Amino acid sequence: MADWKANLLETDDRIRDLLATVKRVAVLGIKTEGQADQAAFYVPQALARAGVEIVPVPIYYPDVKTILGKxxxxxxxxxxxxxxxxxVFRRPADVAKHVDELVAKKPRAVWLQKGIRNDAAAEALAKAGILVVQDRCLMVEWGRLGPG
Structure with missing residues (x-):
């Protein structure tokens, strides 16, 4: 499995290719409208406005039933x-807690937001055949490299 490193996306061209095919994004650690000034809310909000289907997966806020109308x-x-x-909007040390469920769900890609890097988790995901982007803002890269 020496080629797992090919699943770590670091170049604009590879990230552009990924973003061109993204239609449905689960947001792990999403915040609510009450935290609209935080990236964990306004980044998925911007993607929703760009036509992406957002699937909210908050870590906190047990009483919240919908976020962004979903x-x-x-x-x-x-x-x-x-x-x-x-x-993923989780602290770097918390990403490892989610690796098993991410591997089981098998999304095409996992995106660790700006400031989030966990090389061990990224390696585990990449070895499972999942594309991984680390330490980049999805909203910024979508605007720079994404479709439309």
Missing amino acids: PVFRSIAEIPGPVDLVD
Whole structure:
């Protein structure tokens, strides 16, 4: 499995190719409208405005039933159907807690937001055949490299 490093996307061309095919994004660690000034809310909000289907997966806010008008799921595993990309808003040390459920769900890609890097988790995901982007803002890269 020496080629797993090919699943770590670091160049604009590879990221552009990924973004061109993304239609459904689960957001792990999404915030609510009450935290609209935080990236974990306004990044998925911007993607939704760009036509991306957002699937909210908050870590906190147990009483919240919808975010961005979409039903909330309490884990990646609960999400019905396929997911193109999981956008992760978790502290770097907390990413490892989600590796098993991410591998089980098998999204095409996992995106660790700006400031989030966990090389061990990225390696595990990449070895499972999942594309991984680390330490980049999905909203910024979508605007720079994404479709439309």
